[in-house]
Amino acid sequence: MVVKQISIFLENKCGRMIRVSEVLGEAGINVRALSIADTSDFGILRLIVDRPDEACSVLREKGFMASVTEVIALEVPDTPGGLARALTPLQEAGINIEYLYAFVQKRTADALILVRVENIEAALQVLRENNISVISSERLYSL
Amino acid sequence: MWNKRCESIPREQLSRLQFLRLKQTLEAVYQLVPYYQQVYRDTGVEPGDIRSLEDLAKLPFTVKDDLRENYPYGLFTNGLNEVVRLHSSSGTTGQPTVVGYTRNDLEVWAELAARALAGAGAGRDSVVHIAYGYGLFTGGLGVHYGAEKIGATVVPVSGGQTKRQVRMMKDLGTTLLACTPSYALNIADAMIEMQIDPGELALSSGLFGAEPWSDNMRKIIEEKLQISAFDIYGLSEVMGPGVAYECSAKEGLHLPEDHFIAEIIDPVSGEVLPEGTAGELVITTITKEALPVIRYRTRDITSLTRRPCSCGRTHLRIAKVSGRTDDMLIIRGVNVFPSQVESVLLDIGETEPHYQLVVDREGALDTLEIRVELTEQMFSDKVKGLEGLEKLIREEISSLLGISARVKLVEPKTIPRSEGKAQRVIDRRPQR
Ligand SMILES: [Zn+2]
Numbered sequence: 001m002v003v004k005q006i007s008i009f010l011e012n013k014c015g016r017m018i019r020v021s022e023v024l025g026e027a028g029i030n031v032r033a034l035s036i037a038d039t040s041d042f043g044i045l046r047l048i049v050d051r052p053d054e055a056c057s058v059l060r061e062k063g064f065m066a067s068v069t070e071v072i073a074l075e076v077p078d079t080p081g082g083l084a085r086a087l088t089p090l091q092e093a094g095i096n097i098e099y100l101y102a103f104v105q106k107r108t109a110d111a112l113i114l115v116r117v118e119n120i121e122a123a124l125q126v127l128r129e130n131n132i133s134v135i136s137s138e139r140l141y142s143l
Numbered sequence: 144m145w146n147k148r149c150e151s152i153p154r155e156q157l158s159r160l161q162f163l164r165l166k167q168t169l170e171a172v173y174q175l176v177p178y179y180q181q182v183y184r185d186t187g188v189e190p191g192d193i194r195s196l197e198d199l200a201k202l203p204f205t206v207k208d209d210l211r212e213n214y215p216y217g218l219f220t221n222g223l224n225e226v227v228r229l230h231s232s233s234g235t236t237g238q239p240t241v242v243g244y245t246r247n248d249l250e251v252w253a254e255l256a257a258r259a260l261a262g263a264g265a266g267r268d269s270v271v272h273i274a275y276g277y278g279l280f281t282g283g284l285g286v287h288y289g290a291e292k293i294g295a296t297v298v299p300v301s302g303g304q305t306k307r308q309v310r311m312m313k314d315l316g317t318t319l320l321a322c323t324p325s326y327a328l329n330i331a332d333a334m335i336e337m338q339i340d341p342g343e344l345a346l347s348s349g350l351f352g353a354e355p356w357s358d359n360m361r362k363i364i365e366e367k368l369q370i371s372a373f374d375i376y377g378l379s380e381v382m383g384p385g386v387a388y389e390c391s392a393k394e395g396l397h398l399p400e401d402h403f404i405a406e407i408i409d410p411v412s413g414e415v416l417p418e419g420t421a422g423e424l425v426i427t428t429i430t431k432e433a434l435p436v437i438r439y440r441t442r443d444i445t446s447l448t449r450r451p452c453s454c455g456r457t458h459l460r461i462a463k464v465s466g467r468t469d470d471m472l473i474i475r476g477v478n479v480f481p482s483q484v485e486s487v488l489l490d491i492g493e494t495e496p497h498y499q500l501v502v503d504r505e506g507a508l509d510t511l512e513i514r515v516e517l518t519e520q521m522f523s524d525k526v527k528g529l530e531g532l533e534k535l536i537r538e539e540i541s542s543l544l545g546i547s548a549r550v551k552l553v554e555p556k557t558i559p560r561s562e563g564k565a566q567r568v569i570d571r572r573p574q575r
Contacts, residue, residue, distance in 0.1 A: 007524030009517055009522060009529075009552070009554060010554075011552070011553050011554045011557070016554070037526050038526075039526060039530065041533075041551060041552070042529065042552055044524055044525075044526060044529070046524065063554065063555055063556050063557075064554065064555075065517045065518075065519070065522050065554055065555050067519070067522055067524060069524050098525055099525070116524075
């Protein structure tokens with residue numbers, strides 16, 4: 001139940017981000033979600049795409065430092081406190097959340113959150129025990 | 144060991160021998176070479192003022208330009224009377240230099256090349272394939288006479304026609320390959336192309352020199368050719384290959400102190416540096432007849448140690464040459480060599496790093512920025528991970544060089560390269 005995410009190192013953020021989307025566009029790869037973490041020096045662009053392994057290899061061919069990492073996709077009811085209800089069990093179980101970002105979707109009222117944790121197996125276990133719905137990669141890519 | 148008596152001589156005895164030979168050499172150049180007479184008159188130091196090995200530091204240096212300016216025979220002790228061989232190096236600047244050898248000089252050179260070959264495991268039963276250039280360059284003939292001296296079978300192929308060389312090595316049962324490290328890689332690539340597995344050859348070791356090479360390149364050559372690779376150092380102004388060589392310990396290159404005196408100096412101040420400190424290697428020959436050199440500045444950056452070596456040789460060891468003084472930068476008064484930065488990155492990243500030093504000035508202060516191309520091993524998709532890497536590099540640099548630097552991670556292949564090597568230094572400081 002993990003989702004593959006592409007992480008890309010960006011030095012000059014703006015210009016290179018455009019180039020990333022060009023490269024993926026030329027390969028016919030769709031970007032489903034994205035987030036950028038940046039410092040004054042560099043940025044890390046994280047993408048959810050429909051064909052992650054292929055995306056990673058075309059980006060590398062074009063000279064990008066890219067890697068595939070695994071994240072968890074959570075379905076969170078779009079109501080006040082919905083996000084907290086999903087994350088509190090993880091926190092209580094001592095699972096460290098490294099970062100998270102939202103996935104924009106059109107079809108349902110629920111929000112999707114992508115979460116990167118240190119221990120993915122333990123996190124999945126906690127989420128299952130607390131009946132928080134985790135989305136499979138197949139469903140996510142097809143949204 | 145080729146010459147146990149000389150190579151493992153007790154250090155006290157060695158010092159006495161060095162001093163005796165130094166005095167003889169100084170007397171000879173003072174008597175016979177007008178150039179040295181003039182220099183010593185100008186500096187007011189005479190051979191008689193040299194009363195210990197330490198006093199050598201009172202004498203002025205000899206540099207490559209001195210050889211050029213006295214081209215062709217100005218620094219020879221006795222014209223061409225006893226000279227039986229000449230070699231020459233054209234140099235990158237055009238004006239050539241010429242070096243000469245008496246019969247005895249060639250005898251000593253062969254002896255030292257023999258020590259180097261023995262250090263690399265060669266002996267009477269070896270088949271030595273010499274792919275160094277033969278001719279005015281000292282590489283080919285230098286190793287050649289050493290190999291004959293130890294009674295090995297010599298194959299004097301010189302350079303070129305790489306595939307033919309591979310076939311010969313296979314057919315003739317070559318056990319030791321002597322060439323430049325970059326040519327060793329060419330040979331390895333030719334083997335792959337010819338679908339020859341190096342395991343089919345009798346090849347077991349290699350003696351590589353005439354250009355600087357890293358320990359990382361050693362690993363690559365050893366893997367590709369399935370051999371043990373040894374470093375040999377030399378320069379024609381001092382002699383040729385054999386001025387220093389590795390033993391089986393491979394923890395530095397032994398410098399035959401019964402024939403040379405080595406010093407490490409600060410390339411800017413000229414001060415002699417303490418044991419273990421990196422600086423420019425300076426060599427004085429103490430047995431050469433035709434063209435002795437006194438305190439010759441090699442421009443090569445290394446350090447030296449007199450600690451005993453596990454192989455039993457007592458002669459001091461120099462570290463693998465890590466660069467040329469021509470590459471040196473002075474940042475905030477500190478001497479910085481790009482190779483020092485490279486060694487830090489090699490330790491952290493494990494692969495051949497691509498990096499660039501950008502030196503600039505803000506107000507009265509020099510700034511140093513180190514740009515490092517990110518590799519797969521270094522990449523982390525967490526900000527904290529990459530910031531931690533920058534911090535690690537910054538701290539290692541600061542503890543090694545004693546100056547602070549800004550570290551900037553950059554994308555792969557963004558540092559301009561020429562001939563596969565990245566342009567190492569950009570100095571934007573205004574010229575005084
Ligand atoms: Zn040794």
